[in-house]
Amino acid sequence: MPDLYLDGRPLSVVPGTTVAAALALGGDGSARTSVSGQRRAPLCGMGICQECRVTVDGLRRLACQTLCRDGMQVETRP
Ligand code: FES
Secondary structure, X not given: OOEEEEOXXXXXXOXXXXXXHHXXXXXXXXXXXXXXXXXXXXXXXXXXXXXXXXXXOOEEEEHHHOEOOOOOEEEOOO
């Protein structure tokens, strides 16, 4: 079971879980904050809309295209 950190909170998920699914399981489902201050969440689930951008271990990634790994640090806030 991958154990990751979502905005500093520990979260365990089953193998094969995407970061987008982890956002829904361990948080409010949102991935980032827009320039106007609105929280944004995954929409298409297939790498097109870019709404699911998160920071994973210091790098910007698409949550819907990224599988959870043990020890991963996922940040949704700047
Ligand atoms: S949900 Fe659209 S790119 Fe990830």
